[in-house]
Amino acid sequence: MADRSILLIGCGNMGGAMLAGWLAGGFDPAQFTVVDPLLEAAPAGVRLLRELPDAGSNGQGGFDVVLLGFKPQQLPGAAAAIAAHIGPQSLLLSILAGVDLGTLRKHFGQAGAIVRVMPNLSAALGKSPIALVGDTDRTAQAEVDRLMAPLGSAEWLADEAQMDLVTALAGSGPAFVYRFIDALAEGATALGLPREQADRLALAMVEGAAALAAASPHAPGELARRVASPGGVTQVGLDVLDADRRLARLLEDTLRGARDRSAEMTEQARTGG
Numbered sequence: 001m002a003d004r005s006i007l008l009i010g011c012g013n014m015g016g017a018m019l020a021g022w023l024a025g026g027f028d029p030a031q032f033t034v035v036d037p038l039l040e041a042a043p044a045g046v047r048l049l050r051e052l053p054d055a056g057s058n059g060q061g062g063f064d065v066v067l068l069g070f071k072p073q074q075l076p077g078a079a080a081a082i083a084a085h086i087g088p089q090s091l092l093l094s095i096l097a098g099v100d101l102g103t104l105r106k107h108f109g110q111a112g113a114i115v116r117v118m119p120n121l122s123a124a125l126g127k128s129p130i131a132l133v134g135d136t137d138r139t140a141q142a143e144v145d146r147l148m149a150p151l152g153s154a155e156w157l158a159d160e161a162q163m164d165l166v167t168a169l170a171g172s173g174p175a176f177v178y179r180f181i182d183a184l185a186e187g188a189t190a191l192g193l194p195r196e197q198a199d200r201l202a203l204a205m206v207e208g209a210a211a212l213a214a215a216s217p218h219a220p221g222e223l224a225r226r227v228a229s230p231g232g233v234t235q236v237g238l239d240v241l242d243a244d245r246r247l248a249r250l251l252e253d254t255l256r257g258a259r260d261r262s263a264e265m266t267e268q269a270r271t272g273g
Contacts, residue, residue, distance in 0.1 A: 128151050129170040132157065
């Protein structure tokens with residue numbers, strides 16, 4: 001990928017995390033052009049523009065890779081100008097929530113391949129799950145895999161309809177985990193620990209538990225069973241979480257709400273509503 005020209009249109013939190021992950025993974029900053037009217041500064045060596053360059057400024061046929069990283073509702077107004085930078089050799093990546101492949105293909109029919117990408121902010125650390133679904137052949141998929149490798153673990157979806165649920169799980173999931181960490185600390189504070197100490201303990205515990213789960217051959221449910229002893233401290237706590245499936249039902253409702261909102265956004269993008 002060292003010789004590929006990469007255009008990022010919009011470099012907010014998610015686009016910036018992906019750029020940071022690529023640079024940390026050894027990509028040459030000179031490969032990147034960022035177009036963002038609000039970004040204060042780009043990483044050293046990355047070309048920053050306030051508006052799209054003239055068509056053909058990167059050579060005939062446009063950029064090799066174009067990442068759409070702006071607000072989904074801006075797509076209709078921006079598509080024509082963006083299309084001038086996309087040629088038949090271009091790989092179009094989109095992190096636009098709710099914008100499906102059909103809508104992208106309608107705007108960018110000349111693109112060689114189109115892939116929807118759903119990462120999260122852990123991409124900056126190379127630790128993001130990355131859901132992918134695309135209008136691609138095997139060659140393009142292999143190229144996407146190489147692009148995603150510095151950002152985390154790529155998962156190709158068999159059906160684009162799964163993207164709304166995966167958005168809720170892998171994209172929005174960090175916020176739910178952060179809320180859980182905060183709730184653990186809040187609970188410990190209510191029971192007597194100083195808040196700052198509770199925050200440190202809760203965060204360190206979750207970090208270690210996640211690292212152990214990632215390294216273990218056992219599923220998380222089995223790990224929970226192994227930590228608990230019958231009648232012991234941990235088992236009593238698990239019994240509270242498991243009573244009437246309260247935790248499982250809460251998280252199912254959480255994912256359902258996020259999934260359904262993603263589906264609403266997809267329909268709005270499709271119909272222009």
